[in-house]
Amino acid sequence: DQDIQQDFAMDVDKGETSTRQASSSTFHMKIIAGKEGNYTRVPNLSTQDYCIKIGLTLYKVQQSIYLLDFQKMTGDAFSFMTLCANIITELKTLSAASKQQQMLAQQAAQQQQQQQMAAQYSSQMPK
Numbered sequence: 001d002q003d004i005q006q007d008f009a010m011d012v013d014k015g016e017t018s019t020r021q022a023s024s025s026t027f028h029m030k031i032i033a034g035k036e037g038n039y040t041r042v043p044n045l046s047t048q049d050y051c052i053k054i055g056l057t058l059y060k061v062q063q064s065i066y067l068l069d070f071q072k073m074t075g076d077a078f079s080f081m082t083l084c085a086n087i088i089t090e091l092k093t094l095s096a097a098s099k100q101q102q103m104l105a106q107q108a109a110q111q112q113q114q115q116q117m118a119a120q121y122s123s124q125m126p127k
Contacts, residue, residue: 052079 032039052075059067068091072080 051075052083054080054083 034040053073054075055071055073057069057071059069061067068087070080070084070087
């Protein structure tokens with residue numbers, strides 16, 4: 001059966017490590033959460049059934065300055081924060097690449113302007 005896979009798991013109650021057969025649809029990691037230390041079920045994030053829904057709102061704060069508002073619609077908080085961090089990282093990378101392209105274009109324009117000025121200067125020199 002393709003749903004059955006070999007998992008390496010730690011028995012939380014006994015503190016023992018064992019290898020066991022588990023169905024991917026029924027095996028879920030448990031964590032201890034809250035002040036009382038109750039077990040909380042963590043969803044299996046590697047399945048196609050798991051999804052997280054977020055809302056994004058983009059505000060223009062000033063000229064060339066924007067604010068992106070993230071809102072969690074469905075899903076767990078950890079996955080939401082991870083997704084937000086990935087989006088922010090990607091936006092920073094794109095922003096840095098865009099700034100670098102603008103700088104290179106500006107440098108190329110300055111070099112072209114200097115070459116044109118040099119050509120004009122050399123054409124005006126008496127021979």
